[in-house]
Amino acid sequence: MIPKLTTLTITLAFLCLPFQNIKAQNSTEALIQKAKRIHEKALTVDSHTDTPLRLSRSNFDAGVRNDYATTGSCVDFPRMKEGGLDGVFFAVFTSQGKCNEEAYTKIHDQALHLFDAIHQSVRKNKNLADIALNPEQFKKIAREGKRAVFIGVENGYPLGTDLSRVKEFYDLGARYITLCHVKNNQLCDSSNDTLSAGGLTQFGVEVVKEMNRLGMMVDVSHISDRSFYDVLKITKVPVIASHSCARAICNNPRNMTDDMLRALAANGGVIQMCILSDYVKKPKPNPERDAAMNALKAKYTDNLTDAQLDILRKERDELNIRFPQQLATVSDVVDHIDHIVKVAGIDHVGIGTDFDGGGGVADCHDVSQMLNITVELVKRGYREDAICKIWGGNLMRVMAQVENYAHSKRQ
Numbered sequence: 001m002i003p004k005l006t007t008l009t010i011t012l013a014f015l016c017l018p019f020q021n022i023k024a025q026n027s028t029e030a031l032i033q034k035a036k037r038i039h040e041k042a043l044t045v046d047s048h049t050d051t052p053l054r055l056s057r058s059n060f061d062a063g064v065r066n067d068y069a070t071t072g073s074c075v076d077f078p079r080m081k082e083g084g085l086d087g088v089f090f091a092v093f094t095s096q097g098k099c100n101e102e103a104y105t106k107i108h109d110q111a112l113h114l115f116d117a118i119h120q121s122v123r124k125n126k127n128l129a130d131i132a133l134n135p136e137q138f139k140k141i142a143r144e145g146k147r148a149v150f151i152g153v154e155n156g157y158p159l160g161t162d163l164s165r166v167k168e169f170y171d172l173g174a175r176y177i178t179l180c181h182v183k184n185n186q187l188c189d190s191s192n193d194t195l196s197a198g199g200l201t202q203f204g205v206e207v208v209k210e211m212n213r214l215g216m217m218v219d220v221s222h223i224s225d226r227s228f229y230d231v232l233k234i235t236k237v238p239v240i241a242s243h244s245c246a247r248a249i250c251n252n253p254r255n256m257t258d259d260m261l262r263a264l265a266a267n268g269g270v271i272q273m274c275i276l277s278d279y280v281k282k283p284k285p286n287p288e289r290d291a292a293m294n295a296l297k298a299k300y301t302d303n304l305t306d307a308q309l310d311i312l313r314k315e316r317d318e319l320n321i322r323f324p325q326q327l328a329t330v331s332d333v334v335d336h337i338d339h340i341v342k343v344a345g346i347d348h349v350g351i352g353t354d355f356d357g358g359g360g361v362a363d364c365h366d367v368s369q370m371l372n373i374t375v376e377l378v379k380r381g382y383r384e385d386a387i388c389k390i391w392g393g394n395l396m397r398v399m400a401q402v403e404n405y406a407h408s409k410r411q
Helices: 004-041 077-082 101-124 135-143 164-171 202-214 225-234 258-267 287-299 306-322 330-344 371-379 384-410
Strands: 045-049 087-093 129-131 147-154 174-178 217-219 240-244 270-273 349-351
Touching: 004 371, 004 384, 045 147, 045 240, 045 349, 045 384, 077 147, 087 101, 087 135, 087 174, 101 129, 101 147, 101 164, 129 135, 135 147, 135 384, 164 174, 164 202, 174 240, 202 217, 202 225, 202 384, 217 240, 217 384, 225 258, 258 270, 258 330, 270 330, 270 384, 287 306, 330 349, 330 371, 349 384, 371 384
Parallel strands: 045 087, 087 147, 129 147, 147 174, 174 217, 240 270, 270 349
Antiparallel strands: none
16 A cells, blocks of 8 residues: 555646646747747858759749748748748859860859859849848848848869859859869869879869959868868968868768868868758668669769759659658757867857758758757857857858958959
């Protein structure tokens, strides 16, 4: 038989459970409301999305709300507003092909087509968005209640061997160039390829210097470790990693080692935390998905036509829906941010999702869910000033420094 005192204790404890739940709910709601206030106050920017690959399709409109569940689309202007994202870098992405003059001409034309798609989309939706070329324009666009669109170039491959194309891209609005992608190119070695040049090529050195001169940020995401250190020896201004993670947390060659993080901080640069799940957390085996994706890759070769690229992307989107990946979470993302802050400092980390290029985690699969990152940051004790730095302050500081250096050299 249970003693009376024990019975009374159990009864009281049971009666207290609803009050404990209410207290927990109130605490969670207070945390979310605090996160909302900070998120609304911050000038927020995502440094890397591959949305132009969708803009180049005739059936995609960034001015209307697209459904992630049925289309796989991650970014449009209405969802940017929902998610409290003020600005975004649209990447002019081209995949790596052969390094010869014929290929350079073809891929240069493809890059110009993507630039045009970005500008056409913004013009079409001028009541919702505008092109931003610097931090001051960004602030002005945000005050008007519009979304700011910056432009970056992912992969220096379309430069060919013509240094004047750096200025051509700058004049078209590009404010960073990611020097390479997943294969070595004429500028440098990639983190996902075997060593070839041993770092930057001579043309790569000239490109970095030209970017400094013009006021374009040098993007070190995707490049090999040796290429990274070569860039730091040459650049006169801070650099960015537009979408990278911490290798100590997820051992992927695309991510940055602690030594690289410290070197980036010494340079004054910033690493923009990527939320592509494979770079955030080592994925669990998924044989069906892997087999389907490998078959898709084998089906298509390099130097595809625009029509072939559209088919490839459509089939990839369909596979992502049929074989959903077991994704990392926002908590896993903030584990990386915690580590980067510990190693490099709060002034050297930001957000670069890689949305529409594979980016997305289970509880932040599109731009409408960006608040979830801020909620997790608040939960872990980050202050408002730190969150504002992460959400755009650090990147805009680097952008201003790069612009000011170029301006001083022109005087």
